[in-house]
Amino acid sequence: MAAREEILAALRRNAPAPAPAPDLAGLGADFPEPLAELERSVAAVGGQFLRVSDRGAVVLPPSKRVVSLVPGIGRSTVDLDDVTDPRALADLDLAVLPGELAVAENGAVWVEGRRLGQRAVFVIAEHLVLVVAAADVVSNLHQAYARLEGRRPGYGVFISGPSKTADIEQALVVGAQGARTCTVVVVG
Amino acid sequence: MWRYAFRVDHPSSAARFLADSGRAHWHDQAVWWVRQKRDAAASLVPDWEALRDAAARIKAHTLSRLAGYLEEFERNALALGARVHWARDAAEHNAIVHGILAERGVTRLVKSKSMLTEECRLNPYLEARGIEVVDTDLGERIVQLAEEPPSHIVMPAIHRKKEEIGELFHVHLGTRRGVSDPALLTEAARHHLRAKLLAAGAGLTGVNFAVAELGALVVCTNEGNADLGASLPPLHIACMGVEKIVPRARDLPVFLRLLARSATGQPITTYTTHYFGPQPGGELHIVIVDNGRSAQLGDERLRRSLACIRCGACMNTCPVFRRSGGHSYGYTVPGPIGSILAPTRQPAHHATLPFASSLCGSCSDVCPVRIDLHHELLELRHALAEKRLVPLGKRLALRLAAFVLGWTGLYRLAGWLARRLVPRLPRSWVYGAWNAWGRQRELPPMPRASFRALYRRRPGGRA
Numbered sequence: 001m002a003a004r005e006e007i008l009a010a011l012r013r014n015a016p017a018p019a020p021a022p023d024l025a026g027l028g029a030d031f032p033e034p035l036a037e038l039e040r041s042v043a044a045v046g047g048q049f050l051r052v053s054d055r056g057a058v059v060l061p062p063s064k065r066v067v068s069l070v071p072g073i074g075r076s077t078v079d080l081d082d083v084t085d086p087r088a089l090a091d092l093d094l095a096v097l098p099g100e101l102a103v104a105e106n107g108a109v110w111v112e113g114r115r116l117g118q119r120a121v122f123v124i125a126e127h128l129v130l131v132v133a134a135a136d137v138v139s140n141l142h143q144a145y146a147r148l149e150g151r152r153p154g155y156g157v158f159i160s161g162p163s164k165t166a167d168i169e170q171a172l173v174v175g176a177q178g179a180r181t182c183t184v185v186v187v188g
Numbered sequence: 189m190w191r192y193a194f195r196v197d198h199p200s201s202a203a204r205f206l207a208d209s210g211r212a213h214w215h216d217q218a219v220w221w222v223r224q225k226r227d228a229a230a231s232l233v234p235d236w237e238a239l240r241d242a243a244a245r246i247k248a249h250t251l252s253r254l255a256g257y258l259e260e261f262e263r264n265a266l267a268l269g270a271r272v273h274w275a276r277d278a279a280e281h282n283a284i285v286h287g288i289l290a291e292r293g294v295t296r297l298v299k300s301k302s303m304l305t306e307e308c309r310l311n312p313y314l315e316a317r318g319i320e321v322v323d324t325d326l327g328e329r330i331v332q333l334a335e336e337p338p339s340h341i342v343m344p345a346i347h348r349k350k351e352e353i354g355e356l357f358h359v360h361l362g363t364r365r366g367v368s369d370p371a372l373l374t375e376a377a378r379h380h381l382r383a384k385l386l387a388a389g390a391g392l393t394g395v396n397f398a399v400a401e402l403g404a405l406v407v408c409t410n411e412g413n414a415d416l417g418a419s420l421p422p423l424h425i426a427c428m429g430v431e432k433i434v435p436r437a438r439d440l441p442v443f444l445r446l447l448a449r450s451a452t453g454q455p456i457t458t459y460t461t462h463y464f465g466p467q468p469g470g471e472l473h474i475v476i477v478d479n480g481r482s483a484q485l486g487d488e489r490l491r492r493s494l495a496c497i498r499c500g501a502c503m504n505t506c507p508v509f510r511r512s513g514g515h516s517y518g519y520t521v522p523g524p525i526g527s528i529l530a531p532t533r534q535p536a537h538h539a540t541l542p543f544a545s546s547l548c549g550s551c552s553d554v555c556p557v558r559i560d561l562h563h564e565l566l567e568l569r570h571a572l573a574e575k576r577l578v579p580l581g582k583r584l585a586l587r588l589a590a591f592v593l594g595w596t597g598l599y600r601l602a603g604w605l606a607r608r609l610v611p612r613l614p615r616s617w618v619y620g621a622w623n624a625w626g627r628q629r630e631l632p633p634m635p636r637a638s639f640r641a642l643y644r645r646r647p648g649g650r651a
């Protein structure tokens with residue numbers, strides 16, 4: 001490990017004088033109505049927003065290959081327990097996934113890997129439905145990380161809207177390589 | 189295969205770019221549009237300036253104890269089941285990546301955006317050893333097919349018109365000739381890249397943030413290619429510079445709130461993926477690269493640019509970048525930040541870059557981590573002059589100017605001579621090859637009297 005030792009020694013030798021870590025308290029505003037802000041943010045990032053009183057009220061378009069990890073919304077036609085190679089999910093039409101929390105300021109929903117089975121499922125599906133409880137909507141990203149403190153989910157992703165790109169002449173195209181649509185369902 | 193084989197001469201490459209004035213104007217407008225989107229997004233965040241302060245201080249703190257945080261990161265990453273490799277330079281980095289692939293017989297690699305692997309010239313290295321490398325970010329794929337480097341770190345193909353991309357896709361992806369609609373081209377790329385992603389034996393990603401206390405990596409993307417590349421094949425290689433560390437998970441929201449807003453005006457990227465070790469049954473290899481960064485840390489004048497989070501905002505706002513194009517910089521990272529990083533690493537090669545700035549300071553104003561870009565550019569000019577890396581003519585002219593400015597009498601005499609001589613000289617002399625300033629501009633008419641004389645003559649004036 002000569003490289004490791006040399007790099008660390010050089011970084012120590014060249015380190016500037018100690019600078020304290022800043023206090024981050026006070027960053028991030030609270031929205032008076034986080035749910036209304038979330039709805040606005042989800043629309044702004046190209047997603048759809050749906051508020052329902054209970055899961056039974058969600059009607060999904062008919063799809064052939066479906067993975068639903070949320071009881072009561074959609075019906076799985078693909079059992080993730082049978083999938084040993086994520087590439088077998090290549091023609092997945094719809095994934096319905098539980099979100100641990102949603103962030104009002106940017107429309108992002110936190111999805112954890114340990115609940116996915118295959119972590120590719122959220123990005124390989126053509127259409128994505130993320131389900132969050134109304135009580136799990138926070139105003140800003142600082143609050144989100146405070147809630148996630150101490151968790152080691154193996155894999156976790158903030159998903160904000162459908163996959164998109166503007167790499168060709170800055171023209172926004174939705175459905176670049178991941179999900180073409182992303183619906184955030186808030187329950188309760 | 190493209191490479192930057194020559195000493196970079198920014199003024200000449202900028203002149204070539206500007207020769208096509210229609211395209212230059214189009215580029216200027218396209219990039220400025222992104223700057224405006226950034227402004228709109230930043231203005232919606234009430235604590236924007238406090239966020240910039242916090243980000244700058246987290247980076248300063250981290251850089252002051254980088255070695256300790258890297259060790260902490262390594263310990264935690266190992267505990268999560270990742271493998272950690274260390275590379276002193278680009279050659280070691282490339283050899284490590286190739287070694288990982290070769291050991292497992294992988295011949296097809298998919299990559300998401302990684303400026304570090306561009307810096308290390310990983311693609312040609314692997315291709316020369318029989319490995320197919322596919323850049324899967326749409327913009328990166330476009331420039332890969334066009335056999336040219338990215339011209340922008342966030343929008344690699346910003347210099348390309350859609351008709352050119354249509355032609356490129358017609359040749360390489362089999363789209364119909366003449367198709368230039370961005371939606372159709374993106375759809376064609378989706379199918380092309382999905383096939384490559386499904387066939388790959390390994391996926392390589394860059395790293396936006398490596399969290400010391402977690403041992404986790406964070407990758408921010410919009411298209412989904414990084415998530416596919418890191419999840420479909422069982423082998424994930426993540427390459428990061430030593431400066432990508434943040435100490436704690438609660439530092440992440442500070443940077444994530446700034447990064448996408450500064451880059452594209454989005455409130456956050458579509459996917460902000462946190463990798464805690466490998467996927468079940470898979471492997472995660474993290475390659476930590478120095479390649480000149482530790483030396484830069486030792487230079488008090490230039491270390492602050494190590495705080496860069498690669499948002500590209502300084503490029504989008506820079507009047508020189510917008511009017512000279514990313515390729516004119518001849519370095520992986522162009523624009524104001526690249527004009528610091530490149531000559532810091534290779535002064536002789538990139539000596540013209542710190543002069544590719546009007547020092548207007550717009551870059552420093554938009555930088556989310558408050559790098560004092562235009563002051564660092566000025567510092568670099570001093571450093572290059574000390575190393576005699578500034579052209580002789582410029583050095584002599586400035587020495588003469590310094591001499592004249594140092595003697596009041598001489599200065600007055602020079603002014604007196606100029607006022608009388610310049611109007612009488614033939615135009616070809618005044619606007620000769622030596623007068624770069626006068627190539628596109630007229631000198632102002634010589635005043636009849638000096639400022640000193642005018643000041644003395646003002647009502648109630650005294651010398």
